[in-house]
Amino acid sequence: MLAYAGGNAVAFERLYGRHKDALYRYFLRHLHGRPDMAAELFQDVWKNLVQARERYRADAPFSAWLYRLAHNRLVDHYRQWRATEAVPDTLVADTALQPEPSAMRGEQLQQLLAALNALPVEQREIIVLREERDLTLEQIAEIQGVGRETVKSRLRYALAKLREVLDDG
Amino acid sequence: MTDEADREGRDQELDSYLAGSSRLSARYRAASRETPAPELDRAVLEHARAAVRTPTATPQPRRSWQQRWAVPVGIAATLLVGIDLAWRVADQSQAEQTLAESAAQVASSKTEQRVPAAAAMPEPQERKDAGASSAFADSAPADQEVAEPALAEPARQAYEPDRQLPDRGTAPAQDEADADADASGAGARTESALRVAPDTAMDAAPAADTYAAAEASQAEDAEVVAAERALNVARARAAERRDSAAKMQMMAAPPAAPEPPIPRRSAVSAKATAEDVAALLRVRDFDTLRSRYAAAALTRQALEGAADILDGSLNLRLIEDADGSWRADYLDADQQMRCALRLRPAEDGWLLVGLATRP
Numbered sequence: 001m002l003a004y005a006g007g008n009a010v011a012f013e014r015l016y017g018r019h020k021d022a023l024y025r026y027f028l029r030h031l032h033g034r035p036d037m038a039a040e041l042f043q044d045v046w047k048n049l050v051q052a053r054e055r056y057r058a059d060a061p062f063s064a065w066l067y068r069l070a071h072n073r074l075v076d077h078y079r080q081w082r083a084t085e086a087v088p089d090t091l092v093a094d095t096a097l098q099p100e101p102s103a104m105r106g107e108q109l110q111q112l113l114a115a116l117n118a119l120p121v122e123q124r125e126i127i128v129l130r131e132e133r134d135l136t137l138e139q140i141a142e143i144q145g146v147g148r149e150t151v152k153s154r155l156r157y158a159l160a161k162l163r164e165v166l167d168d169g
Numbered sequence: 170m171t172d173e174a175d176r177e178g179r180d181q182e183l184d185s186y187l188a189g190s191s192r193l194s195a196r197y198r199a200a201s202r203e204t205p206a207p208e209l210d211r212a213v214l215e216h217a218r219a220a221v222r223t224p225t226a227t228p229q230p231r232r233s234w235q236q237r238w239a240v241p242v243g244i245a246a247t248l249l250v251g252i253d254l255a256w257r258v259a260d261q262s263q264a265e266q267t268l269a270e271s272a273a274q275v276a277s278s279k280t281e282q283r284v285p286a287a288a289a290m291p292e293p294q295e296r297k298d299a300g301a302s303s304a305f306a307d308s309a310p311a312d313q314e315v316a317e318p319a320l321a322e323p324a325r326q327a328y329e330p331d332r333q334l335p336d337r338g339t340a341p342a343q344d345e346a347d348a349d350a351d352a353s354g355a356g357a358r359t360e361s362a363l364r365v366a367p368d369t370a371m372d373a374a375p376a377a378d379t380y381a382a383a384e385a386s387q388a389e390d391a392e393v394v395a396a397e398r399a400l401n402v403a404r405a406r407a408a409e410r411r412d413s414a415a416k417m418q419m420m421a422a423p424p425a426a427p428e429p430p431i432p433r434r435s436a437v438s439a440k441a442t443a444e445d446v447a448a449l450l451r452v453r454d455f456d457t458l459r460s461r462y463a464a465a466a467l468t469r470q471a472l473e474g475a476a477d478i479l480d481g482s483l484n485l486r487l488i489e490d491a492d493g494s495w496r497a498d499y500l501d502a503d504q505q506m507r508c509a510l511r512l513r514p515a516e517d518g519w520l521l522v523g524l525a526t527r528p
Contacts, residue, residue: 004221012217016210024205039209046213050220109200131197134189156183162193163182 001062005053016046019066022132026070029116029128031077041077045070064139067129071143078121115165123158126151412522442467443474450479450499450508455524466518472497472510483507495519 003011023045027038048069056065116124122144129135129143141151185191446467449458469487476483482502489495495512497519511523 004217007221009218009221012221013214016214016217020210020213021204025201025203028203035203039205042205043209043213047216050217053220108196112196112200127193127197130186131194131201137187152183155186156179159182159186159191159193160179166193166196 001053001056001065002058005056012050015062019063023066023070025132026067026128027074029113029124030074030121032117037077041070041073045073048073061139063133063135064142067133067135068143071125111165115162118165119158119161120154123154123161126155127158127162130155442471443478446471446475447478450475459521459524462521466515466520467497467510467512468518471518494522 001011001015004015020042024038024042027041028035031037031041045066049066052069056062116127119127125144126140129140135143137148137151137155141148144151182191186193445461446458449455449461472487473485476485476499479499480501484500486498486500487495488498493514495514497510497512498506499508501507509525510521511525512519513522514520
């Protein structure tokens with residue numbers, strides 16, 4: 001990121017290649033399978049990153065900084081969404097982006113995504129950040145603006161709910 | 170017991186998940202393969218390249234008007250204060266320089282005055298001459314040229330209060346060339362000195378020196394007195410020069426004209442003038458007679474009428490002298506001169522320039 005802030009466009013391409021899929025799925029998991037909205041927020045986050053490139057400091061991992069931007073954009077989106085329309089409570093699988101999963105994998109994916117969708121946003125975000133980027137509890141706590149123990153408690157509740165759904169399935 | 174078992178089971182589940190060995194993680198990562206569309210990738214990458222090609226990507230926040238005007242206003246205020254200070258310092262330096270020059274003049278004048286008495290004897294005469302010539306010199310028509318001696322004398326008085334001002338009224342008579350100076354011009358120059366001297370003294374007055382401040386008022390009074398005295402002296406000398414000029418004209422005039430002028434009637438009535446002349450002659454008030462008829466012409470009728478009024482036996486005899494002047498002799502019945510008036514011809518008769526009587 002420092003190389004890109006210095007004017008190296010190739011450095012941004014490498015950075016983008018490493019983080020683009022996980023960031024895209026981060027929004028896809030929170031937007032209940034609406035790829036158009038996920039793509040819009042995804043693009044907004046990268047634009048914000050490009051605009052704020054000179055304010056980046058190397059004292060924190062790039063992933064933490066990137067998902068802090070993503071978290072803020074998602075919060076803004078929720079505020080706008082709640083003001084205009086109801087939040088969809090059912091997950092619609094985006095089969096167009098799926099690499100033709102088998103019937104067994106498709107069924108398990110549907111169960112997993114349905115279980116994630118049933119979680120509160122904060123608990124779901126913890127699971128996504130852990131699975132997509134393997135962020136620590138401290139980094140997630142910083143992104144959410146809460147303490148580490150709060151994140152740990154949320155994660156404990158989330159795991160319990162997911163276990164119930166997945167064990168039943 | 171059950172709660173503790175549940176808590177221990179959740180802790181183990183949490184530790185297993187954080188270690189990445191949970192079944193949940195395996196299933197999520199196996200199913201999570203979505204990727205953004207290639208069009209979205211190209212749009213993001215193109216935006217990033219364009220941003221680094223234009224270096225003005227980070228807009229500066231707009232500063233408030235106070236921040237934008239702080240530096241110009243500060244510079245302007247500094248310049249104003251600096252110019253004012255420089256102006257004041259320059260004025261003060263000029264005043265100090267003027268004071269120093271005045272002090273140097275005072276010191277030099279004191280040095281001249283303190284020389285031994287034998288050597289100082291001729292000095293008063295020289296200084297009188299210098300003062301008189303500075304007041305009546307013909308070569309000083311401008312106020313500025315007169316101002317310097319007018320300033321020097323009051324300054325010497327200001328720093329030497331015990332020194333007596335030379336009495337110009339009792340000074341010896343000047344050379345005849347000086348006597349020809351124009352009386353009116355001398356008076357005007359003396360008045361200009363009276364006008365200029367206080368202003369010039371005020372230039373030296375703001376001196377910070379305590380001694381100078383204490384002497385300032387005394388110097389100003391001395392200047393006024395000196396100027397008034399000089400004006401009076403100038404007027405007296407002008408009158409003396411008029412008398413001298415008349416005398417010189419009477420003595421050095423070319424031969425008289427063959428026919429005595431016939432005085433014309435004055436605007437003053439002959440009878441009244443004759444009575445007036447007779448009254449003055451009777452009481453021998455020659456000063457009044459001289460001052461009254463020094464400028465007004467005496468007519469023949471007045472002179473004859475006065476003789477009739479004084480004494481019916483008096484006879485008037487008008488005689489023209491060789492120098493062009495005239496005499497009016499009043500002779501009694503014994504042809505003895507009782508009174509004689511020295512006259513100078515004028516347009517309307519004669520002007521009285523001298524008088525002689527016999528008791």
